[in-house]
Amino acid sequence: MFLAIALTIACVAVIIYLGNTKTILKLLYPLKYQEQVYNYSKEFGIDPHLVFAIVKAESNFDKYAVSPKEAKGLMQITDKTAIWAAQEMGIRDFSPANLFDPDINIRIGCWYLNRLRKEFNGNMVLAITAYNGGSGRVQEWLKNKELSATGEFLEKIPFAETDKYVERVLMEYKIIKYIYSD
Secondary structure, eight states: OHHHHHHHHHHHHHHHHHOSHHHHHHHHSOOOOHHHHHHHHHHTTOOHHHHHHHHHHHHTTOTTOBOTTOOBTTTTBOHHHHHHHHHHHTOTTOOGGGGGSHHHHHHHHHHHHHHHHHHTTTOHHHHHHHHHHOHHHHHHHHHOTTTOSSSSSOSOOSOHHHHHHHHHHHHHHHHHHHHHOO
């Protein structure tokens, strides 16, 4: 009984000390690699909360993550995409092993997300969809009247994995934006 009371008092003291809910949530939901995310999201005009949401959904902040499809690092970039992006960006001496470097991975990921955003006329939901499902597929889906009545938005994403991915990124985005917006 005494232990339970002491624990309750300690919890209340911590809450009072920390001051507000967002401070507590930040302790429970920390964001890693903030310097890289803020630098490169600014450079490429991407909302940093969205970049954090993608990192959270893709790798849960594990810089050594490798997917079953061999996508690597924080933002889970495939070798093929990374090699193409590195050439387009003028990154010299690039190797796919560099994708485990948070600085390079986030830089390429932000560049690629910006490229997708431009391809899809600023529509970030389509850019997120293409980030997971592929740009060519999204272009095809937009031409399919069963998936897109207007050719500008997707009413349905035919790949369950991509559909769940988009939902997860948007959920993570809302959570991160709530916690980390002033």
